[in-house]
Structures are given as structure tokens and as C-alpha cells.
Amino acid sequence: MGAQIIDGKSIAAEIRSDLKVRIDRLKEKGITPGLTVVLVGDDPASQTYVRSKQRTSGEIGINSNVIELPEDTAQSELIDLIEQLNQDDTVHGILVQLPLPRHFDTDAVIQAVSPSKDVDGFHPINVGNLWAGLADSFAPCTPVGIMELLRRTGVDPAGMNAVVIGRSNIVGKPMAGLLLKANATVTICHSRTKDLEAHVKNADILIVAIGQPRFVKDSWVKPGAVIIDVGMNRVDGKLCGDVDESVKKVASHITPVPGGVGPMTIAQLLVNTVIAAERTNFVD
Numbered sequence: 001m002g003a004q005i006i007d008g009k010s011i012a013a014e015i016r017s018d019l020k021v022r023i024d025r026l027k028e029k030g031i032t033p034g035l036t037v038v039l040v041g042d043d044p045a046s047q048t049y050v051r052s053k054q055r056t057s058g059e060i061g062i063n064s065n066v067i068e069l070p071e072d073t074a075q076s077e078l079i080d081l082i083e084q085l086n087q088d089d090t091v092h093g094i095l096v097q098l099p100l101p102r103h104f105d106t107d108a109v110i111q112a113v114s115p116s117k118d119v120d121g122f123h124p125i126n127v128g129n130l131w132a133g134l135a136d137s138f139a140p141c142t143p144v145g146i147m148e149l150l151r152r153t154g155v156d157p158a159g160m161n162a163v164v165i166g167r168s169n170i171v172g173k174p175m176a177g178l179l180l181k182a183n184a185t186v187t188i189c190h191s192r193t194k195d196l197e198a199h200v201k202n203a204d205i206l207i208v209a210i211g212q213p214r215f216v217k218d219s220w221v222k223p224g225a226v227i228i229d230v231g232m233n234r235v236d237g238k239l240c241g242d243v244d245e246s247v248k249k250v251a252s253h254i255t256p257v258p259g260g261v262g263p264m265t266i267a268q269l270l271v272n273t274v275i276a277a278e279r280t281n282f283v284d
């Protein structure tokens with residue numbers, strides 16, 4: 001029969017249209033949600049991501065500003081800029097595009113962003129709040145977007161075996177935290193995991209975020225599992241995920257690449273920016 005395709009593109013469009021109503025409500029009170037993205041250096045992939053974030057924000061009425069700094073910017077200059085943005089009431093969300101050039105201490109830069117404006121959810125206070133199961137803190141956009149995909153597809157993780165392959169701070173770890181918060185039984189796998197296939201075979205929900213093209217094969221997957229493919233790999237000029245096409249025959253639901261998780265990441269960034277604007281202005 002084949003898996004149901006989870007259409008991230010149209011779910012992201014629904015989220016943006018719901019968000020527009022909240023933005024209009026803020027604007028009636030004289031508040032325009034503001035997102036400032038700081039881009040250091042001239043990495044082409046980062047430039048593309050930043051342009052896409054700016055365009056999508058502008059389309060729904062978020063005031064999006066990109067500050068571009070040269071590659072040789074000093075750490076202290078970047079921290080000073082972030083401190084100014086922390087004090088600026090028109091800026092509700094601050095995002096420093098990663099990766100930063102090698103001479104930066106990325107952890108120190110992340111920690112300079114006020115946790116209340118940390119729409120990326122990378123600040124250690126927000127990371128701690130996520131693992132403590134506290135509400136009202138920002139979590140990273142990709143895993144939050146995935147939770148929303150699951151919710152809108154009618155998949156409740158409670159009681160399910162959820163297996164996350166990948167343990168990055170951006171995807172794997174926060175994904176595991178959110179699934180745990182949603183009462184799944186969570187296993188985190190990584191490059192040192194022994195017998196990965198056996199773990200995958202046990203998964204009712206499988207999240208793959210490793211950056212290895214078409215890595216997970218159909219024979220590993222439990223029939224009826226829900227598969228979320230986070231991978232974005234370029235092979236022969238085309239985008240593909242971390243999960244092989246053949247898995248569609250075995251899974252109950254699967255996200256496509258492109259058009260699955262990717263659009264949700266940007267949509268969630270916009271949601272976080274609007275939440276930041278609502279919170280600072282005491283709008284429910």
C-alpha cells in the first residue's frame with residue numbers, strides 16, 4: 001500500500017496562515033514582531049538560508065532585519081552587537097546564523113543572546129528548561145517543527161518507542177527531549193551505537209538526523225513505523241534524505257525530502273518570533 005506522505009510544505013503553510021492572525025492582532029496593538037538575523041562571513045549555504053528566512057518572515061508581516069558582518073569580525077564586536085539587540089525593544093527574536101567562522105567561540109556567542117529572544121532555542125537556559133520539562137521556553141526549531149508535524153498528522157508519541165539517530169544540539173538531543181516530554185520511550189543513537197539496525201527495528205517513531213544519504217534501509221524498519229527524515233544531502237545535484245526511498249513500502253507515515261521537515265523549521269522560527277513578541281508585550 002505504501003506510507004502516507006507527511007506534507008510538511010502544506011502543514012507549514014497552514015501554520016503561517018494561523019500565525020498571520022496573531023501578527024495582525026499584535027499590529028492592532030501597535031506591535032510588529034521583529035526578527036534580527038546576524039550573518040557573519042560569506043558562506044553561500046548560510047546566505048541562502050538567511051535570505052529564505054527573511055523572505056518568509058516578510059511575507060507574513062514580521063519585520064525581518066539581516067545584519068551582515070565581514071568574516072574577520074572580532075568576537076567582541078559580535079558580542080557588543082548582540083548586547084545592543086538584547087536591549088532593543090523592537091527586536092523580539094535574535095538569530096545568529098551558524099556555523100560561525102572558525103575564530104569565534106560559538107558557545108560564548110550563543111550565551112550572549114538573551115534567553116527571552118533566543119528564538120533558535122540554543123541558549124543553555126532554554127536547553128535546561130527543555131530537559132527539565134518546563135513550559136514557556138524556546139526549543140530548537142527543527143525538532144519543535146517535527147513535533148508539530150506529528151501532532152497535525154494525528155501521531156501521539158505517548159507510550160511509543162521513539163528512536164532518534166543523531167545527537168547534535170540542533171536536532172538529535174532536543175528531539176529526544178521533546179519526545180520524552182511527550183511521554184515516548186526514547187532511545188538516542190549515534191555513530192558509536194552498536195547494532196543500530198536492532199534499535200531501528202524497535203522504533204514505532206524513527207527520527208533520522210545524521211547527514212548520510214539514504215542510510216536507513218527498508219529491511220531495518222518495523223512495519224507501520226512513522227519515519228521522520230531530517231537529512232538534507234545533495235547527491236548528483238539533487239536533494240535527498242537520510243532514509244532510502246524503499247522505506248516508503250514499510251512505513252505507515254513518512255516525510256519526503258524536500259518538502260517534509262525543511263519547511264517546518266522556518267515556520268517554527270516565525271512561530272517562536274511571534275511568541276517572543278507576545279510574551280514581552282503580555283499578549284495571550
Ligand SMILES: NC(=O)c1ccc[n+]([C@@H]2O[C@H](COP(=O)([O-])OP(=O)(O)OC[C@H]3O[C@@H](n4cnc5c(N)ncnc54)[C@H](OP(=O)(O)O)[C@@H]3O)[C@@H](O)[C@H]2O)c1
Binds near residue numbers: 165170
Ligand atoms: N530539514 C531541516 O530543516 C534540517 C535542519 C537541521 C539539520 N538538517 C539536516 O539533518 C542532518 C543532521 O544535521 P545535524 O546538524 O544534526 O548534523 P551533525 O551535527 O553533523 O550530527 C550528525 C549526527 O549523526 C550521527 N551520525 C553520523 N553518522 C552516523 C552513522 N553512520 N550512524 C549513526 N549515527 C551517525 C553523529 O554521531 P556522533 O555524534 O557520534 O558523531 C551525529 O550525532 C543533516 O543532513 C542536516 O543537513 C536538516
